[in-house]
Amino acid sequence: MRSSARIGAQELRQALALVNEKVEEVCRKRPDVNLMEVCGTHTMAIGSFGLRSALHPRLRLRSGPGCPVCVTTQSEIDRAIRLAFFKGVTVVTFGDMMRVPGAAGSLAEAQAEGADVRVVYSPRDGLEMAQQAPGQEFVFLGVGFETTAPAVAATVVEAKARRVKNFSVLPMFKLIPPALAVIASSRRINVDGFILPGHVSTIIGARPYRFLVTRYRLPCCITGFEAGDILAGIFILLEQIARGVPAVAIQYRRSVRQEGNPMAKRLMARVFKKVDAEWRGIGRIRASGLRFKKGYESFDASRRFGLPVLKGKGKPSACRCGEVMLGLILPPECRLFGRSCTPAQPVGPCMVSSEGACAAYYKYER
């Protein structure tokens, strides 16, 4: 994926110089430029390329809400943990979810206590497990954005076709464009342009972001994950800012098409419907989550096991993950960062996930 667009070190340095010149030019008319990288993979990539310290100091990159683990609420985690302790139930999940703290502990701790939790790379692994052990219930934790939802939809369609009765999904999916609407419409938030996620956009295409341009006049660029991609994406955004002509540009052309991936979109529409969803640290956002449609409801684990909606205990905490995800503060501005909150002992979700802004800052920017 990323490796297909490697360019040489020399070209990279030239690109960096061009971007920094452009920042200089744009900043003649304004004090600074704030761009938000919406996607957690971008946050990590920017860190691992050492981009933040190489860029002009007046260009600030702020992390957005695009880390699926980070926006999963504590009560959702607690539901998953409760499920894992049910007799005869195996919880199947992507690795990121293991260490996210709920009210009483994480899935990894539950596993150590004897709960059956298994890490997989794909939802299909869960389906295979279910077929091999018909007496056991397998629940896949449906975490993620538009990137993962189609794969889960495809798995559920397959499970239905194969009449697998012991496989279900605990849906916690979130959708990116509604979250961006919250950010764009808030007065507190200071974002001059969006580095839009490459993988999500591969599925949904460019159209769902149109409102950012038409309603909020914000520059947008769908960007790839190589250092060269990100520099190019930033350059395109600076260009839009300089000319005052916002648009939804696609830098990541080798993967993203205007219309997205029609097959994946059809699959999602067939299996899921949009519902309001709770985002950790942000709150309730209209039509930003997915639930199973009629005909697929039997695959909803919360129905199958009659899981109640748990109320978060509302533990008072100084954790500021919510503000980090909205781009209001940078991770080091949180009082807990690097002190009581580290990847080994995370307080907030942004420190847990490998894609979380705090974890990225801890790993790359200290």
Place this chain on the structure above:
Amino acid sequence: MRGKRLQRRTAWVPAEVYPPSFRGERKEKKIVLGHGAGGMKMHRLIERVFLKYFGNPLLERLEDGAILNFNPGGGELCFTTDSYVVKPLFFPGGDIGKLAVCGTVNDLAVLGAVPGYLSLSFILGAGLEMAVLERICATIARMKEKAGVEIVTGDTKVIEGAGGEVYINTTGIGVRRPGTKLGAELIRAGDMIVINGGIGEHEAAIAISRGADSGGYRLKSGLKSDCAALHRMIQAVLECGGVRVIRDPTRGGLATTLNEWCRFSELGLLIAEERLLVSRAVQGVADLLGLDPLYMANEGKVVMVVAPERAETIVKTMQRFAEGRKARVIGEVVREPKGVWLKTRLGSLRRLLMLEGEQLPRIC
């Protein structure tokens, strides 16, 4: 005696009465609890499998331990142990048996020792196919031959519940030349950091074969574990002189090894991203699974800090060996900044910290 009587009796019974595995000569196809019980079954296993592959006068005495008749000749005795629990058992470029020999040989090699003897202990899950065990033993036999070490003592335990699993422990003894001095405290500013090839290959190969096993993804990558015994190359390098410290960057990868050196040091290690060799296949797997090649395990790599004036000779020496064909200088020891740093292709510096826990595969 008893065996003979049994055989005669089976001849009187119509063959169909017994399942195929009981007919005629009783060839054991699976490991059962009895194979670890110390009785005839275990002795048959030792004779038919272990002695067949590893037979040597010391092992053939079948005593509880080996009496090593050897004289270190004033050299220092080096001693190490390691356990191998890799899954899957077989992966592109090797298997658990190859790891069990090379891993322990390399642990001795990085101390500067010439490895001599290994112990070999198996913990086997009941239900393991005998053919699988034989395949692993054949690899071990091949590798110990290649590495020039002898297996002189061993043990077998069979555990229930585990569905045909294999765990191996090997302990190794070797000798190093008297007065050999290696250690992180010898590192000086200006020294060079050298490695014998590309990083992350072992972990990438394991990750790929794990995925293939579960049916999740099937990738054609040509990816192979770099698993290899390195003691001959390391001995040749030690001849060159100027070597400060050697380590094999296994679990936790290159970044972790460098951090271990830096922990109690006032110096910094600066690695140049451009000099690092990460194959396209490894990078692809890393990107796909959200791993960082700098933190991915190697099994045939050795990283060392060497005096600057010896660096070129050492790299050339390594390149004479198959395991060191792509040897190179990847960085240097600096006074400032302290800690481990990567000079990225952009020219910026990125701190390489110790991994907190394990690298977890991510969502999207």
